[in-house]
Amino acid sequence: MTIKRKRVKFSKCFKEVFENLFETLGQNLKQNEKLAPHTTFGIGGEALLFYVARKPQDLIQAVLIAKECKIPFFVLGGGSNVLVSDSGFKGLLIKNRCNKIFLNDKKITCQSGVLLDDLVSLGCENSLSGVEFAAGIPGTVGGAVYGNAGAFGKAVGDLLTEAVILNSQGRIEEVKKEYFEFGYRESKLKKTKDILLSATFKLTIGEKEKIKKEIQKNLEERKRKLPQREKSAGCFFKNVVENGKKISAGFLLEQVDAKKIKEGDAAVFNRHANILINLGKAKAEEVKRLANLLKRKVKEKFDIDLEEEVVYLY
Numbered sequence: 001m002t003i004k005r006k007r008v009k010f011s012k013c014f015k016e017v018f019e020n021l022f023e024t025l026g027q028n029l030k031q032n033e034k035l036a037p038h039t040t041f042g043i044g045g046e047a048l049l050f051y052v053a054r055k056p057q058d059l060i061q062a063v064l065i066a067k068e069c070k071i072p073f074f075v076l077g078g079g080s081n082v083l084v085s086d087s088g089f090k091g092l093l094i095k096n097r098c099n100k101i102f103l104n105d106k107k108i109t110c111q112s113g114v115l116l117d118d119l120v121s122l123g124c125e126n127s128l129s130g131v132e133f134a135a136g137i138p139g140t141v142g143g144a145v146y147g148n149a150g151a152f153g154k155a156v157g158d159l160l161t162e163a164v165i166l167n168s169q170g171r172i173e174e175v176k177k178e179y180f181e182f183g184y185r186e187s188k189l190k191k192t193k194d195i196l197l198s199a200t201f202k203l204t205i206g207e208k209e210k211i212k213k214e215i216q217k218n219l220e221e222r223k224r225k226l227p228q229r230e231k232s233a234g235c236f237f238k239n240v241v242e243n244g245k246k247i248s249a250g251f252l253l254e255q256v257d258a259k260k261i262k263e264g265d266a267a268v269f270n271r272h273a274n275i276l277i278n279l280g281k282a283k284a285e286e287v288k289r290l291a292n293l294l295k296r297k298v299k300e301k302f303d304i305d306l307e308e309e310v311v312y313l314y
């Protein structure tokens with residue numbers, strides 16, 4: 001898709017850029033949208049420009065026009081793995097609501113704004129097994145593929161067979177699983193900043209009752225371990241892989257008494273040391289200070305550098 005627009009400098013001429021974007025994106029383009037309600041942390045300032053994409057064409061158009069106008073843009077899925085700065089985002093925040101889902105034999109193709117739980121449900125309804133591990137993981141397929149989300153030793157990258165992306169040159173490309181170079185909470189999208197438009201997952205035929213039971217078991221396990229009411233972004237740091245062995249970040253954080261540490265309204269969840277929570281009015285800066293302090297403590301005690309799983313939108 002080509003969008004012909006005049007090139008303008010964002011910082012120099014906001015009005016002109018806004019008019020340019022407005023002409024393309026229409027009434028759905030908003031200004032000064034509070035981002036905290038769009039995240040599970042409930043933290044963050046405003047997006048200067050905000051747009052909800054409900055169809056892949058809208059998503060593509062929004063990304064291309066932002067590139068054309070040379071303004072920063074960010075694609076947000078369910079906002080369940082991000083920490084948004086207190087000063088917000090001085091660019092175009094594109095919220096992805098492209099949520100069509102298609103079943104074709106044993107394959108399910110999801111637009112990237114489909115909720116992971118909807119993929120789990122469709123699999124179960126059709127007696128297709130493989131994605132039960134993802135039950136209860138908040139967020140969209142786009143966010144899940146970006147960070148190769150997973151649980152119980154499995155991850156979405158294990159099931160993905162092919163996908164459609166909008167590459168960084170603004171071209172739509174069909175890619176195979178290998179393109180993503182999936183690793184533990186890693187995919188190539190983190191490096192390329194390509195945008196996932198849709199992804200296809202291959203499941204296997206199973207028994208509906210067994211699938212239901214597995215989903216229920218996983219949800220109960222999550223209920224025991226993870227915050228239910230407290231606002232968080234899930235595990236804050238990645239587990240550490242050293243010489244092929246995985247060391248749980250939660251274990252390392254327990255050893256430095258993380259649960260006793262607080263910064264303002266940012267605290268460590270009392271049932272899981274790798275989950276930072278917002279007690280009510282936490283600022284992003286407080287969460288960041290707490291995270292940095294925890295990293296320093298782990299470095300001092302174990303000489304290990306913890307790496308954030310949560311994405312900072314700063």
Ligand SMILES: Cc1cc2nc3c(=O)[nH]c(=O)nc-3n(C[C@H](O)[C@H](O)[C@H](O)COP(=O)(O)OP(=O)(O)OC[C@H]3O[C@@H](n4cnc5c(N)ncnc54)[C@H](O)[C@@H]3O)c2cc1C
Pocket residue numbers: 040074075076077078079080081082096112113136137138139140141142143144145146147148149150151189194195196197226227232233234235311
């Ligand atoms: C209570 C709780 C429990 C959690 N449990 C788990 C768990 O068990 N396992 C796990 O792995 N994670 C877990 N998480 C973290 C989070 O749910 C996952 O990382 C999820 O996959 C993020 O998806 P999202 O749509 O919310 O992404 P967002 O938070 O919206 O975005 C995350 C990143 O993905 C990028 N992105 C989003 N959509 C696209 C797209 N279409 N194309 C390219 N990039 C895109 C964003 O730009 C951003 O950089 C948990 C979070 C919470 C709050």
